[in-house]
Amino acid sequence: VQGMIVAFSDIVEMDKTGxxxxxxxxxxxxxVALLTTCFGLIVGIPAYIAFNYFSSVINSFVLEVEESAAELMEAVTLQLTLRESAWPSDSNPPDTR
Known part of the structure; x- marks a missing residue:
């Protein structure tokens, strides 16, 4: 954009002076506009690739944490269910604290 502004500014100036x-x-x-675009692409493309890579790594980590949390919840629920079913309904389980 800067290069195009300079180009049109120079053209207007030449038109005024003749x-x-x-x-x-x-x-x-x-x-100048093409060089600016080229340097922008040189920076932008690797940054975009790095962003996608790290987004993928983070998404994999989040999925793994969610799966671990679900497994933990299932294990805790199973333990509580087994503990409750081991005692008759009219008596209280012993306090394990």
Whole structure:
């Protein structure tokens, strides 16, 4: 964007003064715009790849934690169910604290 602004600014300035080569002025601004775009892609593409990689790692970790939490809840529920079923309903289980 900056290169295009410079190019059009130079063209307007040349039009006001009536001298200079408009093609050279436009080419210089377009060159700046293309270089800026190129450097932006050089930075942006690896950053995008890294973002996707780390997002995948985080999602895998979250899934693993959720599965572990579900297994833990099942184990605790099973233990409580077994403990309650081991005692008659009219008596209380012993306090294990």
């Amino acid at each position: 001298g200079g080569n408009i093609i050279q002025a436009a080419a210089a601004g377009i060159q």
